[in-house]
Amino acid sequence: MQPVQPLQSVTSAHTDRSLQLTLFIVSLVTASVLGLIVLFIFRETLPALSGPGMLRFVTDESWHPLENQFGMLPMLWGTLASTALAIFLATPLGIGAALFCRYFAPRPIVRPFRALITLLAGISSVVFGFWGLTVLVPLIARFEPPGASLLAASLILTIMILPTVALMSEAAINSVPESYSGGAAALGLSKGATIRQVILPAAKSGIFAAVILATARALGETMAVLMVSGNVVQTPGSLFDPIRTLTANIALEMAYATQFHRSTLFVSGLVLTFVIAALAIAAHRVEHRAGSHHAA
Amino acid sequence: MVIQNLRLPFLDSCVALLAACAVLLSAPDASAQEKQDKKLTITGASTAAPLVAEIAKRFESANPGVRVDVQTGGSSRGVNDARSGVSDIGMVSRALSKEEKDLKSFLIANDGMSVILHKTNPVQALTREQVIDIYTGKISNWKEVGGKDQKITVVNKAEGRSTLELFLAFFKLNNRDIKAQVVVGDNQQGVKTVAGNPGAIGYVSIGTAEFEVENGQPLKLLPLGGIAATTANVRNGSFPLARPINIVTKNEPLGLVKKFVDFAQSTAVTDLVKEQYFVPPAR
Numbered sequence: 001m002q003p004v005q006p007l008q009s010v011t012s013a014h015t016d017r018s019l020q021l022t023l024f025i026v027s028l029v030t031a032s033v034l035g036l037i038v039l040f041i042f043r044e045t046l047p048a049l050s051g052p053g054m055l056r057f058v059t060d061e062s063w064h065p066l067e068n069q070f071g072m073l074p075m076l077w078g079t080l081a082s083t084a085l086a087i088f089l090a091t092p093l094g095i096g097a098a099l100f101c102r103y104f105a106p107r108p109i110v111r112p113f114r115a116l117i118t119l120l121a122g123i124s125s126v127v128f129g130f131w132g133l134t135v136l137v138p139l140i141a142r143f144e145p146p147g148a149s150l151l152a153a154s155l156i157l158t159i160m161i162l163p164t165v166a167l168m169s170e171a172a173i174n175s176v177p178e179s180y181s182g183g184a185a186a187l188g189l190s191k192g193a194t195i196r197q198v199i200l201p202a203a204k205s206g207i208f209a210a211v212i213l214a215t216a217r218a219l220g221e222t223m224a225v226l227m228v229s230g231n232v233v234q235t236p237g238s239l240f241d242p243i244r245t246l247t248a249n250i251a252l253e254m255a256y257a258t259q260f261h262r263s264t265l266f267v268s269g270l271v272l273t274f275v276i277a278a279l280a281i282a283a284h285r286v287e288h289r290a291g292s293h294h295a296a
Numbered sequence: 297m298v299i300q301n302l303r304l305p306f307l308d309s310c311v312a313l314l315a316a317c318a319v320l321l322s323a324p325d326a327s328a329q330e331k332q333d334k335k336l337t338i339t340g341a342s343t344a345a346p347l348v349a350e351i352a353k354r355f356e357s358a359n360p361g362v363r364v365d366v367q368t369g370g371s372s373r374g375v376n377d378a379r380s381g382v383s384d385i386g387m388v389s390r391a392l393s394k395e396e397k398d399l400k401s402f403l404i405a406n407d408g409m410s411v412i413l414h415k416t417n418p419v420q421a422l423t424r425e426q427v428i429d430i431y432t433g434k435i436s437n438w439k440e441v442g443g444k445d446q447k448i449t450v451v452n453k454a455e456g457r458s459t460l461e462l463f464l465a466f467f468k469l470n471n472r473d474i475k476a477q478v479v480v481g482d483n484q485q486g487v488k489t490v491a492g493n494p495g496a497i498g499y500v501s502i503g504t505a506e507f508e509v510e511n512g513q514p515l516k517l518l519p520l521g522g523i524a525a526t527t528a529n530v531r532n533g534s535f536p537l538a539r540p541i542n543i544v545t546k547n548e549p550l551g552l553v554k555k556f557v558d559f560a561q562s563t564a565v566t567d568l569v570k571e572q573y574f575v576p577p578a579r
Contacts, residue, residue: 062472063455064455064471064472065455065456066455066456066471067471067472069472133485133488133489133492137489137492137493138492138493141449141492141493141495145449145477145493145495146477146478146495146496147449147492227485230477230478230479231454231478231479231480231481232476232477232478233479242477242478242479244479251481252481253454253456255456256342256456256458257456261455261456
């Protein structure tokens with residue numbers, strides 16, 4: 001460890017001020033980009049929302065924009081179902097991988113294992129989609145055609161969000177003070193009991209944040225899902241039914257949509273924005289409650 | 297490579313979004329007026345627009361100072377704009393009707409479409425009625441049309457695609473009546489989906505299908521009405537599921553318009569026509 005350098009008080013005031021200004025501008029730019037995007041989406045949805053009434057997006061039975069059918073609910077269910085299933089699979093796998101890495105992995109494989117997971121996080125979604133389309137979908141089709149399905153979409157999403165859950169959970173577990181596990185060991189608790197009773201509860205909010213971030217990524221994922229989900233607009237009745245997600249809908253039709261059709265696609269975008277905003281608010285609430293419990 | 301061939305429509309829309317933000321922030325260009333005589337406006341069919349835009353790009357770099365503005369809005373808009381003089385050239389992705397014969401039309405490409413099956417599928421041909429019954433879900437197993445006992449996977453195109461439009465018009469179907477198991481975006485995805493599923497049936501641009509078969513994809517192009525689905529048969533006009541891509545002008549083209557029309561019909565753009573999966577006309 002290097003000894004901490006004493007602060008150079010003569011220059012620090014000046015540096016602080018320019019740093020503050022720079023950071024302020026950077027934050028302002030970030031925030032206004034987000035603001036502009038939301039504003040833009042709202043503006044583009046105006047023709048669709050002011051025209052035939054918003055209820056149509058809920059009451060129309062299906063999505064045939066060229067035949068004036070704008071039912072969006074099946075796609076919303078498709079989005080939520082694929083994301084829920086992916087989270088259901090990725091959460092235990094990710095936490096398991098993190099615990100394995102921290103407590104059970106033999107020393108020589110810890111680093112390569114972590115590097116592998118980090119690498120997985122860096123692979124672009126179109127590559128996952130391509131792999132899914134040429135390997136996973138034909139594999140599922142062998143048992144239950146057509147193969148492109150809710151299951152395929154969920155599995156691809158699981159692989160994509162697994163690194164997020166694993167790496168962030170590991171960070172949360174690592175930040176649990178050493179003294180906790182030391183104390184547990186002193187009380188004679190087994191490794192398993194220490195993890196269950198001490199480590200996981202202490203790392204709970206960090207793991208929860210990991211799951212929320214992973215959920216947001218799964219909701220917003222487009223290319224990979226587009227390639228493996230079949231894109232049929234229908235409420236999924238089984239794992240093997242093809243689905244279309246809201247993001248895939250935008251990507252599929254935007255390039256060729258005009259006027260009103262185009263505007264309705266922005267409505268899909270708006271719905272998605274609302275879902276993610278609701279998620280963020282819910283996450284904030286839950287975390288807040290967890291925080292106040294700690295204080296009590 | 298294959299991955300590069302996959303179009304990323306979402307990227308397009310992101311770019312559009314950024315561009316729209318930029319437009320919101322910038323003032324309109326006032327100097328556009330003085331460039332009038334160096335500017336061409338082309339409007340019409342969205343099928344033809346990507347190809348014409350590529351041709352326009354090459355035309356611009358061959359003629360410095362010239363600006364070509366390509367806008368979509370359907371074949372009818374192409375006809376109306378050319379007739380009313382709103383645009384210099386219209387794009388029309390069909391043959392002109394009798395009432396439209398007052399316009400001068402110039403063929404720049406042909407668009408043909410083929411029904412494709414997996415190579416291992418023993419079915420050699422389907423009648424028009426069989427294709428319709430398969431796509432509307434009345435036939436759901438290949439053994440009903442002389443194939444193996446295997447479930448049919450119907451691959452359809454996403455709404456708004458011109459291939460879907462052509463397919464629906466040819467088989468006189470409503471998209472609402474189609475019972476698809478997979479909906480794909482572009483030709484590439486259609487090819488990959490059928491190639492990966494022995495029970496699948498789909499339709500793609502003939503140019504794409506031929507290219508992919510040459511590159512070893514396990515596909516089979518079905519003949520239609522006894523005529524083989526080949527680019528040669530699209531070019532000579534015998535293949536039924538095809539349409540011409542025309543550009544039209546109100547009068548006999550002159551000056552810059554004539555230069556562009558000649559350029560779009562010349563062999564200098566043959567590679568662009570092929571790149572967009574169209575069939576170059578016989579020259």
